[in-house]
Amino acid sequence: MLFRFRARPRGRTAAAAAALLALAAAALPLTAAPAAVADTAPATPDAAVTVNADAGLGTLDPAALGVNTAIWDSYMNDPQVVSLYRAAGIGALRYPGGSYADLYHWVDNTAPGGYVAPGTGFDAFMGTVKASGATPILIANYGSGTAQEAADWVRYANVTKGYGAKYWEVGNEIYGNGGYGSGWENDTHADKSPGQYAREVKAYAAAMKAVDPTVKIGAVLTMPGNWPDGIVGAGDGGDWNHTVLAAVAHDVDFVSVHWYPNAGGGDRSLAAVRRLPGELREVRDLLDRYAGADSARIGIAMTEVNAESGDGALTSRPNGLFAAEAVSTALENGVFTVDWWDTHNGAGPITTVNGETDYGDLGLLSNGSCTGGVCEPAVNTPFAPYHGLQAVGALGRPGDTLLASASSSPDVSSHAVLRADGSLGVLLLNRSSTAARTVGLAYRDFTPDGAAPAVRRWAPGDDGLVDATGTASAASATLPPYSITVLTVRPKPGTGSSAATTGTPGTPRTTAVGADTATLSWPAASGAVDRYEVYEQLGTTVQLLGSSTGTSATLHNLPPGSRHTVNVLARDQAGHLSRPSVPLTFTTGTPNDSTCTVSYRVTTGWGNGFVAAVTVTNTGPADLDGWTLDFDWPSAGQSVNSWWNADVSATGQHVRVTNGTSNAHLAPRGGTTADFGFVGGNDGANPNPTVFRLNGTVCRTLG
Incomplete structure (x- = not known):
């Protein structure tokens, strides 16, 4: 992200509550x-x-609560800033500043074409990192740099200086290099495609890890459901995320996404947080698809988040609430670091929000700038988002x-x-x-x-x-x-997980998944374990799916194509349960021996809309004359807007498709197929449906 002073192109009643409280207290x-x-x-x-x-x-990572810093910020390394970081529990600092990273040359602290403030070089930044007790997240220059330059930076940071810098991204928002028509990111490569970026990521990762094998390399993705997700460029075989991950999923250690809801206002940005869980689930699903067993070791970093410029509530209370809600929600949905954009920025359009002056500034802290004769408070005065982050820091600490x-x-x-x-x-x-x-x-x-x-x-x-x-x-x-x-x-002594004599089981993983079963394994908990229990999360209730005296279990009678999030807990000999393990989410398959198959493909997309093509095949022994196909959208924001070669109706997230006049007959054993399609919309993530039923029969879903 560049020096952000301007907008960027982006495309129950009381009685019911009491009843729910009673139900929640009674459920076991x-x-x-x-x-x-x-x-x-x-x-x-x-x-x-x-x-x-x-x-x-x-589990909260040491880098969970983060902030962006920038080389154009002359107040970046103020001692008062360090004190404010520590008071809020900030555990990660990202450098050298969004889109400036793709201009920046670390060795001489320059950014040709951009402004670099005095005293903002790498060593000065690392002084602030050390003083605040934070972890650095560094962005290697992809736009005008080389893999060798990045490797030299790793050598200087971790070999020469011993800084132990762990997290390194390759570039910033490279999908904004003009390859999709909108260009704010510096990229001097002649080839602006996701394929070129993927090839360079592999080269950067190899060169940087040759210097220090312990570094973690991150690749840039676009957030699902946000531009340019789903867009396939001329000559490309897929959109940005699918192309990049198909090539680098086994070479990187984390992926970086940015989230600016661009909802049009403070309260609307706050409401837009409902989209985050689905969008982050789709990121993890992409990692599962392309990285396979490696997916479990690949982290998700949300290295920029804020309401969008021009939303009319950036330094006032609505954005403070948004900061707390968005950061907490991201952490709960598998993100290991959430980094606010940014520490200081500058005054923008001045508005009044609920009687409070909003300075239109994307920073956490004032930099004392003015717009139209209206000036911000003194430098380093905290704005509302700082207090939102401070509340998250007060909620929990690493571990x-x-x-x-x-x-x-x-x-x-x-x-x-x-x-x-x-x-x-x-x-x-x-x-x-x-x-x-x-x-x-x-x-x-x-x-x-x-x-x-x-x-x-x-x-x-x-x-x-x-x-x-x-x-x-x-x-x-x-x-x-x-x-x-x-x-x-505080807990009553002798109760809850604090009374357990065992440790927490290790992170579970699937070793086999079928249409109605799943086998899990996990590292043993410390202490004398009587048995392990696998619980499925159902909102704020849990359901026992299986137990074992060993460190694996097979879960049975699961519905085909169903998603499950489970924790493993250890029970000691006194009957106390340990803390829950890190969660595992998996989706069961569909039956290989079904009498029908369905292929569902998104052929094109544009962030908030898409075109899908569906093929239905009768693989059974008998003719079908007339058919219906039923499925459910995984996300509440998905819809069908228009269609062809079939009739489509929807009730909520449930969709029913009825044959058209030309494809009502399906010959047995794959003799004929029925093809239809539709134009859909998506407010947020756009995952594929997982289960299709042809005349009530669960079909095998083809990938």
């Missing part, structure tokens, strides 16, 4: 320890929030376990972690700008100690994240309008 995981709810919740809360300590979403949580109200969001000391962190966000919300809290396999929790809060009138202990109990909280509240709930 099969054979698991009983859930507990402390104190007395409000009789009619506005929202029922449930946290499940047995449903793990992953803590992210947990599944859910709220019954669209106005209230919840996020939770199980901390290393056994306490529970719960972040509650009230997105209503005008009304307070009361929340009833329920817990599964976690028993609060009965004491008042520690409370930190950022609400209108608060000077940043303040101590508000005494304003909530473990069972209830009242959330001011437009606020973030972080609770620290």
Whole structure:
């Protein structure tokens, strides 16, 4: 990303809540320890929030909470900035600054065609990294650099200076090099195609790892459902993501995506976070497809995130709420680092948002610049997104376990972690700008100690994240309008995973997946394990799918083409359950011996729309005269808009296709096929349907 002063081209009732709270408190995981709810919740809360300590979403990485830094920022290395990083729990700093990376030559700290501020060279940056206790994420110059230049930087950083820089991206937003018609990224290669980028990534990775085999190399992807996802350039065999991953999936250690929702406003950006889980699932599905068994070791980094320039809420409260919600959601969905764009930027269009001046600045901190005679506050004054990130830092620290949580109200969001000391962190966000919300809290396999929790809060009138202990109990909280509240709930001694005498099982993986079975294995937990139990996440409830006295299990009676997210927990001889393992998500196959097959292909796309071609084949022994094909969209944002060679109807995410006049007859044993297609839309990710039923029979889905 370039020096961002301008927009870039981008294309329930109370009674119901109370009922849900009662249901959540009553639900129990099969054979698991009983859930507990402390104190007395409000009789009619506005929202029922449930946290499940047995449903793990992953572990917070040391680099989880990150920020971008830039060589054009003269305040980048201020001591006050270091103090603010530490106070917010910032664990990663990305350098040298978005699109400037593809201009930047590290050896002499220059960026031909761009401005470089004094005192922003690599060693100065690493001084800030060390002082703040963060991890560097470095961007090697792809646009005007070479693999040798990148390897020399690795040598200087890790051999000569001993910095131990671990994460290295190859370029920044290279899909914006003009190859798809819109060009903001510097790229001096004559060939602007994804194939050329993939070839260079392989060369960069080989050269850099020859110097230091421990470095982690990242390749640039476009976020699914965002431009230019789905677009196939002239002469290319596929779109950016498919072309790049087909070539480099076994050469890289992580992939880098950026997310700017471009939703048109602060509250709309906040609402757009609902798209993130599906988009990130599609990134992981792509890695599974192209990397196979290697997928488990490849991380996902969201190295830039913010609301878009011109959205009218960048330094004011809506973007602070967006920062907390987007970062927490990304971390819960498999991202190991989320890096806010950026530390300092500069004033843009001045607006008023809910009575608050918004300076149109994409930075976390003020740089004191002015627009039309209106000036920002003093340099390094935190803007609202800083307080949003600070709340996430207060929620959890590296090594803590992210947990599944859910709220019954669209106005209230919840996020939770199980901390290393056994306490529970719960972040509650009230997105209503005008009304307070009361929340009833329920817990599964976690028993609060009965004491008042520690409370930190950022609400209108608060000077940043303040101590508000005494304003909530473990069972209830009242959330001011437009606020973030972080609770620290301590466990009753001798309960929950803190009482277990075993460690946590290692990360599970699939060793075989069929149409209705899946076999998993995992590294053993420390301590005396009585048995291991595999639980499937069903929102904030869990279901026991299998158990084993060893470190593998086969799960049976799974529906064909179904997606499952599971955790493995160890149970000790006293009956206590350990913390949940890192989650594993897998999808079962479809039956090889079915009497029909379906091929579904997206032939072209443009970010928020696509064309699909479908072929149906009758492989059974009898003729079919007239047919229907049923399937379900994996994502709520997918739809069919127009079609040909068939009739299509939809109810919610369910789609039914009925034969056309020319393809009603399907001869047996593949004698004839029925082809049809449609134009679809997608608000967010666009994954392929996994299960098709022809006249009620589950078909074999062809890849």
